[in-house]
Amino acid sequence: MNNETIPFEESLFINQNAKYILSILNEDVRSSSWLLTNGIHKIGRLNDKEIILDDVTVSRNHAYISVDDDMLLITDEGSTNGIFVNGELTKETQLFSGTRLQIGKYFLIISSVDAS
Numbered sequence: 001m002n003n004e005t006i007p008f009e010e011s012l013f014i015n016q017n018a019k020y021i022l023s024i025l026n027e028d029v030r031s032s033s034w035l036l037t038n039g040i041h042k043i044g045r046l047n048d049k050e051i052i053l054d055d056v057t058v059s060r061n062h063a064y065i066s067v068d069d070d071m072l073l074i075t076d077e078g079s080t081n082g083i084f085v086n087g088e089l090t091k092e093t094q095l096f097s098g099t100r101l102q103i104g105k106y107f108l109i110i111s112s113v114d115a116s
Contacts, residue, residue: 041065056104063077072096083102
């Protein structure tokens with residue numbers, strides 16, 4: 001498998017009501033993206049998480065992203081290595097399209113979905 005992200009089908013956005021996309025930027029990791037709809041999106045190493053980042057640098061219950069229309073917030077759940085947002089360590093902060101995250105060894109970016 002290559003490191004290129006496969007484009008989402010347009011119908012997927014309509015059906016999922018996606019507001020944002022969270023994508024991995026690491027070159028050495030297979031590309032992954034997650035649609036972020038309104039609600040809570042749990043991040044961690046455990047299989048019961050929506051966003052699974054499988055590496056020892058990621059806590060089992062690392063963080064969560066909450067989406068409420070145009071409001072996007074990330075909250076650390078007491079992780080060992082923390083969350084870096086645009087290079088700054090944070091416990092909780094608002095996210096915007098273009099925001100870069102580091103969770104463990106993973107580098108990610110938030111992109112908004114054009115609703116037009």
